[in-house]
Amino acid sequence: MSRIQELFQKKKSKVLNVYCTAGYPELNSTVTILKALQESGADLVELGMPYSDPLADGPVIQASSTRALENGMNLSVLFEQLKDLRKEIHLPVILMGYMNPILQYGFEEFCKTAAAVGVDGLILPDLPEYEFETEYGAIIKKYGLDFIFLVTPETSDERVHKLDELSSGFLYAVSSSATTGKDKDFNAVEGYLQNLQTKKLKNPILVGFGIKDKETFQSACKYANGAIIGTAFIKALDGVEDIQLTTKKFLQNII
Amino acid sequence: MIREMKKEITFQHPNEQGYYGSFGGAYIPEMLHRNVEELKEKYLDIMYEPSFQKEFQLLLKDYVGRPTPLFLAERLSKEFNASIYLKREDLCHTGAHKINNTIGQILLARKLGKTRIIAETGAGQHGVATATVCALKGMECIVYMGEKDIERQAPNVARMKMLGAKVIPAMSGSKTLKDATNEAIRDWINNPVDTHYIIGSVVGPHPYPDMVARFQSVISEETRWQLKEKTGSELPTHVVACVGGGSNAAGAFYHFLDELSVQLVAVEAAGHGVYSGMSAATTQLGKPGILHGSKSLVMQTEDGQVVEPHSISAGLDYPGVGPLHANLFKSGRGTFLSATDEEALQSAFHISKTEGIIPALETAHAFAVLGKLNLKTTDKVVVCLSGRGDKDLATYMTAMGI
Numbered sequence: 255m256s257r258i259q260e261l262f263q264k265k266k267s268k269v270l271n272v273y274c275t276a277g278y279p280e281l282n283s284t285v286t287i288l289k290a291l292q293e294s295g296a297d298l299v300e301l302g303m304p305y306s307d308p309l310a311d312g313p314v315i316q317a318s319s320t321r322a323l324e325n326g327m328n329l330s331v332l333f334e335q336l337k338d339l340r341k342e343i344h345l346p347v348i349l350m351g352y353m354n355p356i357l358q359y360g361f362e363e364f365c366k367t368a369a370a371v372g373v374d375g376l377i378l379p380d381l382p383e384y385e386f387e388t389e390y391g392a393i394i395k396k397y398g399l400d401f402i403f404l405v406t407p408e409t410s411d412e413r414v415h416k417l418d419e420l421s422s423g424f425l426y427a428v429s430s431s432a433t434t435g436k437d438k439d440f441n442a443v444e445g446y447l448q449n450l451q452t453k454k455l456k457n458p459i460l461v462g463f464g465i466k467d468k469e470t471f472q473s474a475c476k477y478a479n480g481a482i483i484g485t486a487f488i489k490a491l492d493g494v495e496d497i498q499l500t501t502k503k504f505l506q507n508i509i
Numbered sequence: 510m511i512r513e514m515k516k517e518i519t520f521q522h523p524n525e526q527g528y529y530g531s532f533g534g535a536y537i538p539e540m541l542h543r544n545v546e547e548l549k550e551k552y553l554d555i556m557y558e559p560s561f562q563k564e565f566q567l568l569l570k571d572y573v574g575r576p577t578p579l580f581l582a583e584r585l586s587k588e589f590n591a592s593i594y595l596k597r598e599d600l601c602h603t604g605a606h607k608i609n610n611t612i613g614q615i616l617l618a619r620k621l622g623k624t625r626i627i628a629e630t631g632a633g634q635h636g637v638a639t640a641t642v643c644a645l646k647g648m649e650c651i652v653y654m655g656e657k658d659i660e661r662q663a664p665n666v667a668r669m670k671m672l673g674a675k676v677i678p679a680m681s682g683s684k685t686l687k688d689a690t691n692e693a694i695r696d697w698i699n700n701p702v703d704t705h706y707i708i709g710s711v712v713g714p715h716p717y718p719d720m721v722a723r724f725q726s727v728i729s730e731e732t733r734w735q736l737k738e739k740t741g742s743e744l745p746t747h748v749v750a751c752v753g754g755g756s757n758a759a760g761a762f763y764h765f766l767d768e769l770s771v772q773l774v775a776v777e778a779a780g781h782g783v784y785s786g787m788s789a790a791t792t793q794l795g796k797p798g799i800l801h802g803s804k805s806l807v808m809q810t811e812d813g814q815v816v817e818p819h820s821i822s823a824g825l826d827y828p829g830v831g832p833l834h835a836n837l838f839k840s841g842r843g844t845f846l847s848a849t850d851e852e853a854l855q856s857a858f859h860i861s862k863t864e865g866i867i868p869a870l871e872t873a874h875a876f877a878v879l880g881k882l883n884l885k886t887t888d889k890v891v892v893c894l895s896g897r898g899d900k901d902l903a904t905y906m907t908a909m910g911i
Contacts, residue, residue: 305813305814306682306814306815307682307687307691307800307801307815309537309538309691309694309695309698309801309802310538310540310698312695313681316681316682317681320681320682323814328812328814329812330812352799353536353799354798354799354800354807354809354813354815355812355813355814356813357797357798357799357813358796358798358809358811358812358813359812359813379538379539380536380537380538380799380802381536382534382535382536382537382542384526384534384535385534385536403539404538404539404540405539406539406540406542408540408542408543408701409539409542409543410543413542417539428539428540
């Protein structure tokens with residue numbers, strides 16, 4: 255059983271997944287943030303691998319990616335930073351990013367190295383299900399990594415079931431069709447999440463996009479196993495000196 | 510236009526998943542899946558419906574001004590010792606080939622029940638062509654344009670505004686065409702129900718490259734019968750076109766792609782020189798990668814970050830190339846050459862003085878390679894004169910020291 259699956263065995267509600275961009279705000283802040291998140295009550299971490307053209311992300315996360323790239327972040331640097339990950343971090347860690355940098359690194363080499371340093375799963379928004387099934391899925395499985403697909407309110411029932419079947423770890427429910435960091439009307443979202451709950455999916459569901467404070471976190475958790483916070487945390491980290499303290503305060507305001 | 514889905518190997522059509530050889534596909538986030546899937550399922554049926562074709566052909570004739578002439582350029586022919594024909598896309602309404610595609614896509618958007626149109630633009634030609642058809646059909650139009658391009662293409666920005674479009678500057682990344690495309694895609698993600706995205710080139714996720722190539726294929730369809738009238742044969746020896754994303758080249762090549770006797774010459778922008786670090790010659794500098802939803806050749810760093818290209822012409826200033834062209838390059842079916850900023854400028858002045866036609870800077874790149882083709886007197890060369898040069902007057906004036 256993977257670290258992510260174990261987490262959901264133990265904790266079935268109010269699971270908090272926090273997103274941060276590797277190499278942001280400082281090149282070497284990645285591991286500091288992971289530790290601070292672990293100490294402050296996060297259940298799961300989604301670590302963004304910066305890319306020059308992140309289509310599914312909003313301006314705040316894109317700006318953090320641009321900064322991380324300027325700081326000198328790339329996959330080799332990231333894996334070097336994560337080489338002692340499992341000495342201190344017991345939280346499940348997921349890498350989120352786009353296909354192009356991974357293809358240049360070598361897809362199999364990437365999966366192999368990720369698994370070796372103790373990464374648990376992948377979210378690759380521009381890896382579509384056709385290519386996953388025909389080419390990449392087998393490699394991801396070979397190295398024991400979970401793979402998490404996204405579903406949106408526009409995803410058909412049939413397709414939700416298919417993506418659930420292909421996913422392991424959890425399913426990422428985008429709260430409405432939008433890039434990250436957009437404000438959402440949560441009433442409309444609730445109907446969507448209630449509907450997802452009735453589908454008897456094999457994976458737990460985490461809700462992402464538009465979660466920014468205690469209120470939105472609580473309401474997302476009403477109809478899902480937990481939620482993902484990204485943009486709000488990236489904003490909170492902007493320009494701060496004490497990353498640990500900022501992280502701690504940020505999570506206190508959510509949980 | 511005849512609907513064809515050939516089963517044998519062809520350079521014209523991608524396979525069902527949108528692949529031309531190993532390039533293409535639809536690498537899109539789930540948020541775009543429904544829109545792209547809907548297009549994929551319906552585009553061919555809609556495009557070849559008799560009612561659609563009737564309206565499309567009528568607009569191409571009476572609004573765009575098609576067929577565009579195929580002009581035997583006598584002085585150029587003499588200079589290069591071959592028959593040089595110019596396919597006059599510069600005479601299309603709005604001054605470039607771009608409108609062939611926007612007319613097609615606006616009609617398609619209406620059939621899909623969409624009410625809001627978004628587009629990206631580099632030089633502004635596609636933005637103008639989109640704003641034009643939106644005005645014609647009374648649809649809301651939003652054009653994303655890199656902040657830097659807004660500065661260097663002021664006349665086209667003014668045109669778009671006069672036509673009623675809203676021009677939104679792309680402020681992220683390098684603030685040019687690549688980023689305008691990112692912003693347009695983001696807009697589409699955020700407005701999935703009422704919006705159609707009119708991509709201006711043969712790039713993007715399947716079915717866009719195929720759909721845009723089909724709408725632009727009217728260029729080579731006309732060229733064939735025009736050549737037959739003028740020379741007795743439908744086939745030239747060469748077709749020459751400039752390539753950024755590659756839409757005019759796709760249209761000019763389309764009905765010759767599987768005619769292997771015809772040499773297809775694609776001319777990329779070499780900027781200050783292919784290896785100068787200031788270039789947009791994607792096939793020479795790019796590696797296979799994924800950009801804007803398809804796998805193609807992409808100019809990128811070793812780490813897979815997309816790099817900012819350079820060309821004097823905003824329309825060729827793109828770090829990728831359509832998957833159809835990537836396949837022509839890889840298979841050897843296409844001949845890929847390049848022209849520098851300086852060569853393009855010289856060529857623009859030369860064509861103006863020799864034939865009385867001021868070409869767009871993009872188009873000037875195509876003319877710049879004529880001397881490199883080792884032409885014979887019996888050769889029949891078609892150059893796609895993709896656009897007129899009015900929009901580039903500021904650059905030409907600087908070059909003349911005015």
